[in-house]
Amino acid sequence: MSEITITVTRYDPEKDSQPYEQSYSVPYREEMVVLDAINHIKDHIDGTLSFRWSCRMGVCGSCGMTVNGVPKLTCAVFLKDYYPNEIKVAPLANFPIIRDLVIDMSDFMDKLQEVKPWMIRDEEKPVSEGEHLQSPDQLAQFRQFSMCINCMLCYAACPVYGNDSSFIGPAAIALAHRYDMDSRDQGQDQRRPIIGSHEGIWECTFVGECSEVCPKHVDPAAAIQRSKVQLTKDYMLSMIWPWGKS
């Protein structure tokens, strides 16, 4: 059977001062994805290798890693796209490494909560009044942004976040935009101070790589730029109509 070389990043915080690379020879089959290969390493060659994974079908967003320098969901990258060349698997860039291929995602989780990505209503209407109706057109305005699976590939691809981790970042802003654009939501005023802060949308320089690597075609770069347009319009309107709602 043919084989392929998988080189993975290793790091044990109790032994290593910095990460290093280790190569493994893995049986190659055309239908295998990178996650299958590193699972093979874990199950048959070296049980100490640590990495996150769960669904194996591009839904859970757990298995994001850097494959040959590009952030990818390893369950969605086929070995045949690289074979017979070596594949280098590293942790997602821009995040601290806990161990081997496992990154510390707590910064992202904190930011996600900060932007309040849930439905906010001024007043909840009683169930007896029925559901909040929404037209297909209203749904279309935010549907794309609701596809985010929190895989953090966009953060790994974002040099702005890499240079300054105080940036709220692509996915969190895209999710805030998703709720801002939802006709049933009334929480824009609560999200605006976070989104419109220096660490929010204005830090983005529109590199656009977040949207390139997104496995769900969410286009966070578009969400950020559209938020910029919306906030600028709101600001200009508040200048000429200061007694109205800003």
Added chain:
Amino acid sequence: MNQETLNRHPVYKQPMSATWWLSSRNYFLFMVREVSALFVALFAVSYLVGLYRLSQGEAQYTAYLESLQTPFAGLSFVVILVFALYHTVTWFSLTPIVMVVRLGTRVIPPQLVLLTNYLVWLILSGSLFCLVGTS
């Protein structure tokens, strides 16, 4: 990353290379777009100097125009033009992503938004050319 997070467990902070923008074609093109803004600014400065010279009188303005006749100035303006065109084209291509124009429930096709940018550019440049050409 906040201190609370750092205290939870030891982590290795991945450094960001100073040459990150050379690691992929997209990053490199982004940096070229950013740098192109400097050349657009250079042209704006030279234009403002021209206006200032014009305000000082005909002799000063003529001297300014003559200073632009050197091969170095000519080459500089060619370089500036190339970067200004790159700047314009790359930003125009991003416009449909930023601007979603709606007419009622219908969304204007992104290509039309892009085309409108080029049309306005053409009309403004043409008008300016006619104005300068006929004066």
